[in-house]
Amino acid sequence: MVSKLWYVDDLQKSNKSKALVRTLANVPAGKRIIWQEVRSGNTALELQARSYDLHELNTIEYQVLIGQQQIHQQLLRPGGVYALVIGPAENEVHTSRMFELTEPNSMSMLWLIPQYVVMTLGEVMFSVTGLEFSYSQAPPSLKSLLQACWLLTVAFGNVIVVIIAELKFFDSQANEFFLFAGLMFLDMLIFMWFALYYVSYDEVAAMHQRKLIKKRH
Template sequence: MNKTARSLQRTYPTLPDAGTTQLRILSGIPDCDYRVRSNLPGEQDTVTLYGIDFYSSGSLATSNGSFTLVYTIDRLTKGCPDVEGGTQLLVEATAHTLFLRSEHMVSKLWYVDDLQKSNKSKALVRTLANMAAGKRIVWQEVRSGNTALELQARNYDLHELNTIEYQVFIGQQLIHQQMLRPGGVYAFVIGPASNEDHSSHMFELTEPNSMSMLWLIPQYVVMSLGEVMFSVTGLEFSYSQAPPSLKSLLQACWLLTVAFGNVIVVIIAELKFFKSQANEFFLFAGLMFLDMLIFMWFAFYYVSYDEVAAMHQRKLIKKRH
């Protein structure tokens, strides 16, 4: 596999599939350390979070479609709020996230996370605010000053944003400035106010794309030029080499070959023979090379049809009869 393919694969999200699940823990309590003890396998049974912090378990094996997490949360810093433990069912093929917070009586939040990249080359952001529900958070574009996103403090939905630089405000107070990159999936954690200042941190759940989508332009230009030349030439060949009574039929057969090719692509893509999309592309390239060899063999032995000569021969036959 070449260097470019490896560079692209490095940014692919690790998604849970059948038989596995994932756990993430985010702490939104600044200046407070917590130790999470659980029944996770190996060294993951004890996790320490320091202030606003983040932990990811990676893939966890499930049994009968789920994993029952049993956990306790110990406070390590005096004067910090207590956070209760409990049990949580982690379903297979799903990423689960626990958010620790201190505001009001609800001290924790469980939600199902989505780590897949945006298919529009944008960024996905979830804002996790540890503050009163009535406060509003504003995402403002730095360059234009326009408001891109305005939400309440307890709105934990995943939002799609353009890949530019933003300033985040609570009221009139600027608390964070961040450049979002294409393909990144982010969790933005805001802690409660301390001396009117809010602690915040942007966690990168899925690494942004390592290459710009603009690199696709040369490939699409070459493919489009090749398609135009091949399609026009093929239609002209099927028209000129067919007898008058079969010209329309053979042109339709030529177009039907394009449909067969699309069916092959759909079957290979949907059945997912390969985990790596790069290997899938190598398969398509191999099929095209094989098709080229077959085409060369037919072209070598093909005898061209001369319509003028054929018409002249038909006239001679008519005169003889």
């Protein structure tokens, strides 16, 4: 056994898209365990033999050394949680086994591209038409003020997102996104209700009407 102490391991993934590693080594107390990057040869982590802490490492390939002896070599993947168990030396050779406690992330980051495309198209269509609406429907002396107020709503929206994210109403981020989608749907219903009773302001017609009034007077 590596230790006589039993504990519940932490299987939560890193929130930085890195790998989490715990080294459980049944080796003499004076030994030092080194996690070394295979490609660069740099030391990423150096541990005491009886250190069982969880460490966050970059997602590259490592070799594990005790002294000058290579014990294990492993490629760490994003989001994975690993436990490396090193057994006592037999004929001056240590045995090792890597346990994958939490599966690494399997979804490619490239799936973000279509999401950003849709978000960008939505932002362009909504932002441009919104600015055009606030400019065309505002009185001549208030056009700049109305456009500034329109842009200020973006700031208020960002504040709402920050507040909801920091209060952590949900354990799952997916539920948080569903909440944002529900708020947007409610916002759409409110805008639809306003649009039913809104009377559009025609600036050209208003200008002609002002000219006619001036001529009459």
